[in-house]
Amino acid sequence: MKPDLRLKPQKLNTRARTVGPNLNYWYPVGWSDKLKPGQVQNQILWEQEIAVYRGMNGDVYAIENTCLHKGVALSKGEVQGNELVCPYHGWRFNGQGQCVGIPYLGDDEPLPKKCLHRYPCRERYNLIWVFPGDPEQSETMDIPDVPEYDDPNWLIVEIPAHFKVHFSMVNENPLDVFHGHLHRDLQGWYNPVLVSMENDEDSIRAEYEVTFRNSWLPKILGLTQSKEQEVKKIIGVGYHYPHCRNNMPGKSNYYFMRQPQGPMSTQSYSLLCLKIRLPVWLVGLIRKPLPRVLWKFLIKPFLDQDIDVMESEQANFHRNPDRRQVEINPVIAAAQLLTVKKYDQYINSQKQRSDDSKGQFQG
Template sequence: MESTTATLNPQLTGQIVQNQIRTIGINPNYWYAVAWAKDVTADQQITPVKIWNQEIALYRDQTGQIQAVEDICPHKGVSLHKGSVKGDNIVCAYHGWEFSPAGECSNIPYYPTDQKLPRACLRTYPVRERYGLIFLFPGDQSRADSTPMLEIPQYDDPNYLMIPIGAEFESHYTICNENTMDVFHGHLHQNLQGWYDPILKQLQQTENSVCAEYQVSYSGIMTNFLGLNDSSGQTTQTITVDYVYPNYINTLKGSSFLYLMRLPIDPSHSRSFAMMFVKVRIPRWILDPIRTVLEPVIRERFFMRFLRQDIEMIESEYSHYKQDPERRYVEVNPAIIAVQRLMQRQHDRYISEQTKISSHHQPLQSQDRQAS
């Protein structure tokens, strides 16, 4: 059933931030980007990743297919990513125990061949490779196939230049997500000729999303790069910031699209995988041969300069939260409040579902004791 869209009041007004938002977990019943595909190589190496305290080992089997298993050996509890890949199996470095992609123990080098192997199993995870990324489903595996993944229609469009952008943050993921929705922080980037005079024009929400439309002015380097400038070198455009849990899609007048995927690592660390698609005003016969050279230059000299300023502010905000978790702050952007409520709602939904599952599977003996 589709969620009902509600229009919210875009008027700026002061609201006290409830700091419990910095203590919530995630709803794991979604697909999360956890690694760039190029970083999970086919040379029998194992790549460790973490999503909300779950340690996971990624590797490629003999066919190059990505496999994802729990990064903790059920024998002695050591990290499996310290081991190796043998055929389709992952091998623990400590005692050489082997586990299949299905998580089953398939070999113990020193174990009698005529005896049945012990039931030592790894948890496995649904994993898919799309858009140059590895997506993983950390929640209820029975939901993976029916849960839609992020669609990026510009990925194979030759008319766009795609710039991959990655970042790591020493911060709770909620602060990172608020920063992405917060177009009012253009003041931070004024020395980079960023944007100015933002106005929140429209704000809508559903059960799983928050969509904000801002009117924003640009000048200088931004308008030139995006090809938006008029004869005066200035322009005013509408930027749409769409948070569809757990990812962002930002759109600027059809000239650029930003897809940002957040990886909540643990309560104090987050990571982002972003793809910026820009319509560069260069003929394709010129653009195509220089794409691989142009992308890193634009990323480092343009986008990373903005991102480093954001990282500094995000980490400063989280640092002060840790020093005094009880201190209250005031927010005036209703889009930020809506994002906070959405993240809280998703967390609460997952906790509620888990509580119902636990109650349903409560041991019969315990239920009988309660009934008596």
């Protein structure tokens, strides 16, 4: 399979850079262990501000971060018990978004009936997940599966990153193995060749063959033996909307979970799962310190390079959004199409919801 030179400069690139996410999916909004009982955070998901707090019972709640009274950010307030108290006049809200107390209202006075929006919320893989779309759809949608997470044979490295760019650019980065050119001095492989691609209405999967040099990185990963000069390996990539992953079979699985915050801001929470050929007891010992070492010496240098080029891509797009880019990798063209289609699907579902509710009202 070759890069497709018939792909012409097109509008798809521009559209992919301007659409929002389909909100009827689970999105991560922070690491679980960074939110202790009694703490509250303001988290932004596609320009919606969400007060995410942990009650003293240990449960996490996510409610609209705008007080019912005068609109002050509730994340400026404090958690008392399992409720969130606004800093301004002390109105209290529970995790369902209901106002459950106003300090200067008599005991027999009725509380406001209107509720704040409540976001379905779950915790998995040390991440807090919220469902920003139609709450009733949250039960039927799954959080991405990370089967390595609880397997003691895999080392998990948590990788937070912030990109001042649109989520479509962030997602295309790991799908586009040709950008290995950027990391050519770090990664130890060259000559990527796209060998297969398949897609359906929710996902894209592709494989690239790359050639590893006999350098330190492939040796650490167990990809090359000391006598081999070069070895060809497959890198698989996947866009399982709205999150991405890539893998080297049997060696590493890299899950890229995104929090699209706004048109030029994406927070990323990635999990790098490394299969390590060491005794389980030793893995237990290095499980804490090794991720820090990997972060500093291996992951951060890659990330810094990616952030630099993507922020330049975003800045130029911002200056001239109508400029037609030329894309020749069919995986990226397919990813842009998926991004756009999923957004259109969400807008249509919202329109349908609003038509249905109007119909009910008129009926």
